[in-house]
Amino acid sequence: MQPVPQPTADETRANASFAALLSALSRPGQIQTLPTSGEAGVIEALLDRECRVACADPRLLPQVMQTGALIAEIPQADHVFLGQMTTAAPLNDICIGSDLYPDAGATVVVNATFDNGVRLGLTGPGIDGETTVQIAGLPADFWQLRKQRIRYPMGFDLFLLDGARVMGLPRSTTLEVL
Amino acid sequence: MAYVATRGGARAIEQAERLFRTEMGAIDAARVAEIRAAMPYLIDRVMGEASLYDEDIAALALAQTGGDLYEAVLLLRAWRTTQPRLQVAEPVAQDGLFTHRRISAAFKDIPGGQLLGPTLDYSHRLLASEVLTGTPFAPKPVDAAPTPAPATQPSVAAWQAANDLVDLPEPDMTRPDDIPDVTREPVLFPSKRAHTLQSLARADTGGTLALGYAAMRGYGKAHPTVNELRLAEAEVMVKHPKGTEFSAGRVKVSQAEVVSKSGDKLSLGFAATLGWNEVKCISAATLDLNSKGAAKGSATEEEFFLYHTEGVESSGFCIHFKLPHYVTFQSSLDAMRDANAQKAAPQTPDQEPAE
Amino acid sequence: MSLSSLTKPWQPMSYGFLDASAKREIRRKMLKAVAVPGCQMPYASREVPMARGWGTGGLQVSLTLINPKTCVKVIDQGADDSVNAASIRRFLAQVSGAPTTLDTLKANLIQSRHRIPEEKLTAHQTLVLQVPNPEPLRSVQPNMSIARQMHGDADYGRMWLQLYEQIVRSGRVMQGASYPAMVNGRHVMTPSPIPRWDVPKLHMAQHLTILSAGREKRIYAVPPHTRVEPLVFDDVPYRVEDHGDLTCHRSGARGFFMNEIPLPDGSAAHEISDSEYGVKTIRTRDGEAVETGDTWYINGLIEDAT
Numbered sequence: 001m002q003p004v005p006q007p008t009a010d011e012t013r014a015n016a017s018f019a020a021l022l023s024a025l026s027r028p029g030q031i032q033t034l035p036t037s038g039e040a041g042v043i044e045a046l047l048d049r050e051c052r053v054a055c056a057d058p059r060l061l062p063q064v065m066q067t068g069a070l071i072a073e074i075p076q077a078d079h080v081f082l083g084q085m086t087t088a089a090p091l092n093d094i095c096i097g098s099d100l101y102p103d104a105g106a107t108v109v110v111n112a113t114f115d116n117g118v119r120l121g122l123t124g125p126g127i128d129g130e131t132t133v134q135i136a137g138l139p140a141d142f143w144q145l146r147k148q149r150i151r152y153p154m155g156f157d158l159f160l161l162d163g164a165r166v167m168g169l170p171r172s173t174t175l176e177v178l
Numbered sequence: 179m180a181y182v183a184t185r186g187g188a189r190a191i192e193q194a195e196r197l198f199r200t201e202m203g204a205i206d207a208a209r210v211a212e213i214r215a216a217m218p219y220l221i222d223r224v225m226g227e228a229s230l231y232d233e234d235i236a237a238l239a240l241a242q243t244g245g246d247l248y249e250a251v252l253l254l255r256a257w258r259t260t261q262p263r264l265q266v267a268e269p270v271a272q273d274g275l276f277t278h279r280r281i282s283a284a285f286k287d288i289p290g291g292q293l294l295g296p297t298l299d300y301s302h303r304l305l306a307s308e309v310l311t312g313t314p315f316a317p318k319p320v321d322a323a324p325t326p327a328p329a330t331q332p333s334v335a336a337w338q339a340a341n342d343l344v345d346l347p348e349p350d351m352t353r354p355d356d357i358p359d360v361t362r363e364p365v366l367f368p369s370k371r372a373h374t375l376q377s378l379a380r381a382d383t384g385g386t387l388a389l390g391y392a393a394m395r396g397y398g399k400a401h402p403t404v405n406e407l408r409l410a411e412a413e414v415m416v417k418h419p420k421g422t423e424f425s426a427g428r429v430k431v432s433q434a435e436v437v438s439k440s441g442d443k444l445s446l447g448f449a450a451t452l453g454w455n456e457v458k459c460i461s462a463a464t465l466d467l468n469s470k471g472a473a474k475g476s477a478t479e480e481e482f483f484l485y486h487t488e489g490v491e492s493s494g495f496c497i498h499f500k501l502p503h504y505v506t507f508q509s510s511l512d513a514m515r516d517a518n519a520q521k522a523a524p525q526t527p528d529q530e531p532a533e
Numbered sequence: 534m535s536l537s538s539l540t541k542p543w544q545p546m547s548y549g550f551l552d553a554s555a556k557r558e559i560r561r562k563m564l565k566a567v568a569v570p571g572c573q574m575p576y577a578s579r580e581v582p583m584a585r586g587w588g589t590g591g592l593q594v595s596l597t598l599i600n601p602k603t604c605v606k607v608i609d610q611g612a613d614d615s616v617n618a619a620s621i622r623r624f625l626a627q628v629s630g631a632p633t634t635l636d637t638l639k640a641n642l643i644q645s646r647h648r649i650p651e652e653k654l655t656a657h658q659t660l661v662l663q664v665p666n667p668e669p670l671r672s673v674q675p676n677m678s679i680a681r682q683m684h685g686d687a688d689y690g691r692m693w694l695q696l697y698e699q700i701v702r703s704g705r706v707m708q709g710a711s712y713p714a715m716v717n718g719r720h721v722m723t724p725s726p727i728p729r730w731d732v733p734k735l736h737m738a739q740h741l742t743i744l745s746a747g748r749e750k751r752i753y754a755v756p757p758h759t760r761v762e763p764l765v766f767d768d769v770p771y772r773v774e775d776h777g778d779l780t781c782h783r784s785g786a787r788g789f790f791m792n793e794i795p796l797p798d799g800s801a802a803h804e805i806s807d808s809e810y811g812v813k814t815i816r817t818r819d820g821e822a823v824e825t826g827d828t829w830y831i832n833g834l835i836e837d838a839t
Binding site: 252255474493 | 579613748750
Binding site for chain 3: 004007021
């Protein structure tokens, strides 16, 4: 019988990154911790040659390209890395999937700062009643534009990154600026 | 009475597997080599359905499963799925195939000639029972033809297209790396052409025959004429990271073109697979020929035949009914008993459903 | 550049059997499934060393989530020692080195076929349900493309009609297991063939549930705190199996989902379907110190989570 295979360092990291992402998306508003700071963990856990990726931050390009993913414009991308946003306009172009295939709606990764800034009330699946979070570092009209673009079940799913901390906001989350 | 969750399950499955393997005994390299040498057509069938071309590994799978074809294909598919993909080979063109056999039922003679090649088609199916009583069955050696047949042959459809009898599909210029891969994404309908052809290539031979035969008997709209059936070897051309192209070897392939009259042109059905498997190619090409415009839910509709000829899925689901289902059964019994009790009891008005 | 720089050192088997790209595909689709609760997401289901229909969908999810610290429980029909549960548990342990348990409370990852344990699952647990047929509309529309369009249009009229016809013909909804449920008010899903007894356990639960059909290549999810409402008419309430009053002949416990065991004399005995919960009940009765969790059902009745 073959011995039990041991996880490589890559495997361990990707497994932990995904655990954080899955928890974050399953419990919107609850902050989870990635094993590494920034987008690297998301790229490693999710991307490969099956993906089309839009990348606003050129520093991420080498890692993204190494996964074999195809670099694409935002409307064609299934994964969109917007980095530090100065304008919310890119949200206008993000693919939201179709009625038939809501899964084509993109996964969007954005940098933000937690625990200060705008107060948001969240409700929806994964949230016990209502939860309040504070998020800074995003363009002023970000939340309004998100609301406009989501036509549930069509929409996109957000991961906000603050260093190694990650918050998930799936399209199913209803969000109110308090 | 103590209720101890014995680990009976774990012991039982271990012993059941041992019991199965006892009959076959030890497997060694010699047995695998013998299977490979003795059963090339079985190996081909298994390699095609597994979509994995390696005669030794296919023979090993047959040895390990005692010749249970569905088990052998599953074993190979499960192994295949973990293997790294290093390269996508260059496309193989029909007229570049090293052809062993190529026949057409559509014309008496065709450019390049009818080439019978290896076949049992015209043999009398008589058991060589003398083998069992000690007289070996030794095939007579082949007498070589005075002139060898050309190694490559044009396709019959190409001649028909030149004579404006058939419209060939537009050449698909997708880069090899970008061709949709049925092992890397789910088939969705209407299916991508690449997914259809790949699914047929790895379809279960028996299942493809059953549905193809239904189409041939009249459940399909189009009656197939075998434009050409070809058994060949294809060169697998790959690129070294330095840029040099080289052949990684040859694989046996088979393909069928079938046609039928459709308006003022012929329409074309096509299938190809790894290994030499004529029944599957003709059946699959017939399904392909019939799929255009087929009614939803009919045997010749793409969704219907692609789902139902997937051998690993269909055989797995079939045998899964052996698994305990007593929870679901209990749940149904509960509803049934309650409904019967209600029927037996006198009806009261509030038991009537609301309109 | 050389070939070896493009690939990784050869291993006889990847950690957790699945290769990295198979895991990434499952991860991407799991995220989408969580983002749209109850909506079936197509995924590239890989062949695994088990036959299709034997939990290959659940297995792929478990293999993706697992790491050497994950404590795994596997059940089939509620039982840990059912042959296929034993086979899956052995495989998971063999390819991951993860510890296994029979105790629901100790497990982080529970892969199950046809049951949800009787003890309440909590936020640190993930339930993976094996799904033979992910399409709740299959009985009214076997064609997958048309059914998908119906989900897209939230067109569940035929589903309701089918339930209505059953009530007219039989005086009740005849659906046994796999009772269709509306998730998050938008998508009708089949909860996999769990008994009706177990469907309310998904409603506003603490834990994440991933449902995965390997053969049919669909994955869907019920996140925590998500509405899962069985399809019922206002005046014909949802009814779980009439097991609340049955007594387990081994443990003496009442108020849980039971297996019916036919006896030679024509009668039948009952035993708790959740085998490990049955064991705990017996050990507690015999005076052993056993930690038993809160149960969803108390005295055969489930509390209303809404």
